[in-house]
Amino acid sequence: MSAEAARLVPVPIDLLAGDPVEVAPRLLNTLLVVGERVVRIVEVEAYRGREDPASHAYRGPTRRNGTMFGPPGRLYVYFTYGMHWCANVVCGPESVPGAVLLRAAAPEGGLEAMWAARPAARRERDLCSGPAKLCQALGLTGAFDGADLLAGDLGVRLCTDGTGPPAAAGNGPRIGISVAAEHPWRWWVPGDPNVSARSAGGAPAPEPL
DNA sequence: CTTTGGATCGTCT
């Protein structure tokens, strides 16, 4: 353990216990830790439950989405497109489905392991600049579904180093969905090179629920 | 830089 890692503390559970739309922006600049690998979350999307047609939980519990209906602070990992894993932080009160998709992160530690896990990456910003890339870089698979991010029971932790979310986070529509694309439920750290496409600019345009 | 199409299979209807 490096001296840097020792300064990290688990995120408070209160931070995760609310509605995904409130929790998501608060996760910006938190740290996801898997062994030696450390990344800083720089882009997230909120997925709600019954009221959100784009959410896996929209049609109720299934074999895949069970973790979304569990307590907050767990990792929901799902398989998609026949080859990719994506990770979410479960939030909301227990039994009320909701989660925050981790879309992109900035590599901060254990870079060698990430390069090894992502042979297709050419530049550092290719390591974690997407939900499936992030999982590949960190080695997150279905084996980690349901992991307790605060207790670190499966070796994955969500921590903070005291850096709060940006004063003015970027905000816009979610990516890659075919329904409910009108809600601006994606947030990012303005100017970070790991953020998807040209989400540049730091113009926050928060639209109330 | 942007656009396009293929890969690949678990999950739910």
Added chain:
DNA sequence: GACGATCCAAAGG
């Protein structure tokens, strides 16, 4: 049987 909360290589400006 259809469709993904995606990525990548290849091709065109």
